[in-house]
Amino acid sequence: MIFDDISEKLQAGRARDVKALVQQAIDEGISAQDILEKGLVPGMNVIGEKFKNNEVFVPEVLVAARAMNQGAQLLKPLLAAEGVKASGKVCIGTVQGDLHDIGKNLVKMMMEGKGLEVIDLGTDVSPETFVETAKNEGCQIIACSALLTTTMGVMGEVVKKAEEAGIRDKVRIMVGGAPVTEEFCRKIGADAYTSDAASAADKALEFCTELAG
Amino acid sequence: MRTVKSITPIRKPWAGTMTARERFNRQMHYRSVDRCFNMEFGYWNENFTQWPLFYENGITNNEEADVFFSFDRIAVIGGVDWMCPPFEAKEIGRHDGKIVLINADGLMAEVLASGRDTIPHYLKSSVTTPEDWKRVKEEHFDRNSPERKLDIAALKALHPEDRDYPLGVSCGSMIGKIRDMLTFEGLAYACYDYPDMVEDMVETCCVLVEDSLDQLLGNFTFDYASGWEDICFKNGPIVSVPFFRDVVMPRYKRIRKKLDQYGIDLWYTDCDGDVRPILPYLLEGGINCLFPYEVNSCAHPGELLDQYEGQLRIMGGVDKMQLGAGKEAIKAYLESLEKYVARGGYIPFCDHRCPPNVDPDDYLYYLDLKERMFGMKA
Structure with missing residues (x-):
């Protein structure tokens, strides 16, 4: 499942892979909102939980966030076009x-x-x-x-x-x-x-x- | 080196029957002492302009403050184990009350033009790729640079063999200075993007420290070894734990081997923040003391001294937040340290540079109380 792949690569800090997978998902016609909410955000949530539990530390969070950002950049214009608003x-x-x-x-x-x-x-x-x-x-x-x-x-x-x-x-x-x-x-x-x-x-x-x- | 300026101490040295050197060595090896070793790590620059205690007595820096308060003397010497030559430090611009500069590590950084104490805001490193590193290594890390050769005779004149104070040998930094060169974020990304480059940087640091030790160890009888990393903050280490275990710790082991050949068993490193995730690897690498052990972002020193009893020593660990919270808080906190001072392997002092928000009267109360509690009993 592509969402799981995006989440896993994000957790591993593989920015290039995340970017490629997000692009692949877009090309497959998946909505930007779904890619964000079912791929990128769950990946960051896992990292966040591990960080809170002292299972990973700041370097892992930084590289995961960098990977998230690479994917999110591709989604930004599409989210705007879809009328998706930020949560706050x-x-x-x-x-x-x-x-x-x-x-x-x-x-x-x-x-x-x-x-x-x-x-x-x-x-x-x-x-x-x-x-x-x-x-x-x-x-x-x-x-x-x-x-x-x-x-x-x-x-x-x-x-x-x-x-x-x-x-x-x-x-x-x-x-x-x-x-x-x-x-x-x-x-x-x-x-x-x-x-x-x-x-x-x-x-x-x-x-x-x-x-x- | 001690200042030559004439200073009239505000306090007498704590009474004692041992030399500072004997006391330090016995205390850090859990043996009986006449009294606790009396030292502090120092003060923020702002204390020297804001505390009447300092500016009314002409005290302008930490060395002068050590004499002013009659602390026990402790010294450290080391080699040229980092960039040589350093980058040329220079100001390159000013904006919105900030100065933009290139520092000696080649980092572009912003500092406040007001001169107020704060950690610089780092903007850009001179090293982001292996090509950058190759160039910087050639230009700044030549291990055969003549400037790396130490003047042993001059150092011996400064620190004679029959000295009465403890003398340490610096074991530099295996990763903290690299973080300074790359920036905090830059190091995190480099460990993922160019792991071989980062490992070569660590190896370079290790070789330079080994070269320094080879010049120093045979010429002095050192009482301890010191180091500096500053690689933890309140949420743990700023390098990944596997990286620390696999790349940094084995280099510590190499240094430890050299120290062991000269009977130096005490080795502290200056690492603020929550060191607990990497502490087992510090110990495994041969670092067995934390200095100036920061409480607020980690834990009460007693927690670690109990957990690693007999393996870990601590210097520092007096919570600066409690020093700023008034006399009652200071008393309660010092009382919580009593059993650890009595046990040995622990020297209490403010857990970093003492900040200016501490009331100078409360600070004097702290020094008085520390003497009453940990000084020589009548």
Whole structure:
């Protein structure tokens, strides 16, 4: 079955094979939505679960995400033509004063692997930029990353700015990064802390589904 | 090397009856000591401008801070076991409050123009293909470069045989520096796309370290060996475990063989993050100590010291988050370390550079309490 093949090659990080199989599926007349939802996303889900269970680590996730991306690029125009919408929209970034982006990039990849549309704001992102982007782009999620104990406080500013902008009830604010904890998340009034990228993607999808309902 | 600047210490050295060298060696071999070895790993650059304790006393760097606090002395020497010559580091542009530069490893990176401490944002490596590596290897990794020859007499003058402090020999890095050269993502992709190229890089690192050790080991009586990898973060290793086991660990074994010939049994590596998935292979390769062992992204040091009792030593492991959480938290945390200090094979200090969010008064309280708990008993 071609969906299983796509999923397996994706899990093995074989980007060229994934690209070729996705193209083959398109040529066979399979819908882009089916290829995404029955081939690519299940493959990333397996990797995400293994990552959460410490069966694989970041390198395996990176190469799987690269393979996913190769396949997804082929599907993008077809999905648009089919009128398929993303499951939700996220703006993500590393907070102001912090240039570290490994964790942020991983979360982004895992979220895309769940079929979410992700706007990557990059690093050193001000609270205003997070909030303005969420407001202007209609994001359901603001996802903030920090590596440093000295920059994690900016996440509290993001929560405040979202309140001031009157969008607090329309967005869920997620926080993560090496020094961030559940306790810190509660203290600043954010909505969710997750300890790894795969859990962050699960949580984001859950929030988007909840807000859509 | 110790600074020549005149510094008036704010604290007296902890009382003791042994030399720092004797104490270190006995403590790390589970033998009785007069008191715990007293050291810290250092501070962020911002501490020197933000802590009145430092700027009011003219303390500007970690070496000066070691003297200021009268810590026990510990030193390490090593060879030229990486790029020689390095890439020419230079600024190539500025935008939006950031400086874009090429660093000594040939990486294009962004840093904050404000000078604020943060890990650089790496943009592009000089090495992505085997052709790039061939060129860079020829230009920067020539093992016969005259600059790799060490001035042993000068090093001996600096660290005489009758010294009273522990001296370590650096065993460099088998994969961490390669990650620095390729970028984190670049290394992950290269391991899949060009595994032979990455293995050749690891082999090159190993040979250069072996060459350095061949110059040093016969000329000094070392107390320990050190290394640096920094290849783990809060979700585990940034290289695949099979790659680490099959490619990196066998090179550690080669280094271990050389150390064994000179009776150096203690070998630490500096690896932050959650080391647990690769710890069995570090131990199998001959690395038996973690430094400066980071708590928040791994576990309480006692967890690993219990699990690997008698095999693993730890230096560090005082949770920086607790240092920043006030006196009560500091006390509770140090109390949780008591039995491990008493057991031996463990030296407590802040689990990386101490960050500036720690209140300097709380930091002094931490040093005082550490002395009361682990210093020589009256």
